[in-house]
Amino acid sequence: MLTLLxxxxxxxxxxxxxxxxxxxxxxxxxxxxxxQILINEQKQLVVEGGRPLLSTLMGQGIFIPSxxxxxxxxxxxxxxxxxxxxxxxPTETPYLSPEERNAHVRLSCQVKVKDNLKIEIPExxxxxxxxxxxxxxxxxxxPEIKSISLRIQSPEEGITFKAGQYVQFxxxxxxxxxxxxYRAYSxxxxxxxxxxxxxxxxxVPQGAVTTYVHDFLKEGEDLRATGPYGKFxxxxxxxxxxxxxxxxxxxxxxxILHQVEHEQLRKKVQFFFxxxxxxxxxxxxxxxxxxxxxxxxxxxxxxxxxLEEEHWKGEKGRVTNLIDKYIPEGANxxxxxxxxxxxxxxxxxxxxxxxxxxxxxxxxxxx
Ligand SMILES: Cc1cc2nc3c(=O)[nH]c(=O)nc-3n(C[C@H](O)[C@H](O)[C@H](O)COP(=O)(O)OP(=O)(O)OC[C@H]3O[C@@H](n4cnc5c(N)ncnc54)[C@H](O)[C@@H]3O)c2cc1C
Ligand code: FES
Numbered sequence: 001m002l003t004l005l006x007x008x009x010x011x012x013x014x015x016x017x018x019x020x021x022x023x024x025x026x027x028x029x030x031x032x033x034x035x036q037i038l039i040n041e042q043k044q045l046v047v048e049g050g051r052p053l054l055s056t057l058m059g060q061g062i063f064i065p066s067x068x069x070x071x072x073x074x075x076x077x078x079x080x081x082x083x084x085x086x087x088x089x090p091t092e093t094p095y096l097s098p099e100e101r102n103a104h105v106r107l108s109c110q111v112k113v114k115d116n117l118k119i120e121i122p123e124x125x126x127x128x129x130x131x132x133x134x135x136x137x138x139x140x141x142x143p144e145i146k147s148i149s150l151r152i153q154s155p156e157e158g159i160t161f162k163a164g165q166y167v168q169f170x171x172x173x174x175x176x177x178x179x180x181x182y183r184a185y186s187x188x189x190x191x192x193x194x195x196x197x198x199x200x201x202x203x204v205p206q207g208a209v210t211t212y213v214h215d216f217l218k219e220g221e222d223l224r225a226t227g228p229y230g231k232f233x234x235x236x237x238x239x240x241x242x243x244x245x246x247x248x249x250x251x252x253x254x255x256i257l258h259q260v261e262h263e264q265l266r267k268k269v270q271f272f273f274x275x276x277x278x279x280x281x282x283x284x285x286x287x288x289x290x291x292x293x294x295x296x297x298x299x300x301x302x303x304x305x306x307l308e309e310e311h312w313k314g315e316k317g318r319v320t321n322l323i324d325k326y327i328p329e330g331a332n333x334x335x336x337x338x339x340x341x342x343x344x345x346x347x348x349x350x351x352x353x354x355x356x357x358x359x360x361x362x363x364x365x366x367x
Contacts, residue, residue, distance in 0.1 A: 036116045040123070047113060053079070054108040063128040064121065065229045066168065067184035067367070069209075070109040074367060076184075077108040084115035128226060131159060131167075133197065135221045138213075141200065141282035142275075145248055146214060147188065150197045150225070158194035159228065161187060163255040164336070166364070167227030169199060171212040183209045184229070186338070186364065188251035190258035197225070200251040232364040234259060235334060239360065240268040242327065242335045244319050244347050246275065249339030249366060254283055256336070257290055260297070269297045270326070274319035274343070276305045278312060300326070319343065323350045330355045337363040
């Protein structure tokens, strides 16, 4: 048995090495020349072959959502490759459902442009642009969260986005990285403001982009961002609204609350926010002010680990407890959830038990 296991391990090691060798040889030796990419039967590009479809399109000013920075771990970069994409790769299979495979959906960061391609992308992606942004200010919101204010240098007209959407923000090569790296960050500022953006960034230990933002980023620095992306925005409906967030998941909710304020929405709006200790609460002033100025808004923070000496008098426990406590079965609400995948999944599970239909639950998972 042990011999069999060892042989299997050796064989898979050899296979992995061979695949790596072929990949390296391919990138150095193969010359694919010029290739054509036909997009949505309407736009024809002539590109240099050999690179991933995602970065090839990016080089042509077509930006596909790619929250993980093209590392093959987020699955945001799905496009339909109708012709020329070759077989689905092992790196793609965990992210594609049987229906998606039948519909020729692929991860554009994994598909290489080796042939002429015919692809389909959502029309709204033609509206995504690249921005030069200047860091205006960096502020500590909590011990682990910073906000960065960015002024858009170009294009001159600034950015148009729906409250709740995100941008992909790039930081330059530094000692931890081998090149520039970008990740997705939700916009926390008011969508009415077209020439500046505020992002809220939680430090991730060993994280490429967050370490740069927390430890190296300087005011006055010029960087690159693309956007807007995402479908986490307010839907038109007569129902009341429940927002649920933890950590930097507050960012898109804050942006949407600016919209609620501008539109003076006459519906009940509740916001359940989960943090560990009072030090992890932020944007308190804005939220408490909205309780006074919005027609019907309630902000309910809950702490999972308040210390006795902090004398916390508010709700205790996780945000899921608040759903249990305050949301009746079959409530007539739309729910918007944002934060870690585990938190989002737990909330969705409880909401389903409360008979809130799937099509009234919207979320962004910060993976
Ligand atoms: C749509 C969308 C919107 C997002 N908006 C925001 C936002 O507004 N603010 C924000 O701070 N982040 C946001 N994120 C997460 C963000 O895009 C990055 O994933 C995160 O900042 C980590 O990037 P990094 O380069 O520092 O870490 P990486 O170098 O990518 O990761 C380093 C290691 O940390 C792990 N890791 C990555 N993220 C986390 C995490 N959150 N907790 C624990 N471990 C982690 C990785 O698996 C890896 O092992 C969003 C993500 C998505 C998909
Ligand atoms: S960009 Fe994240 S999986 Fe392709």
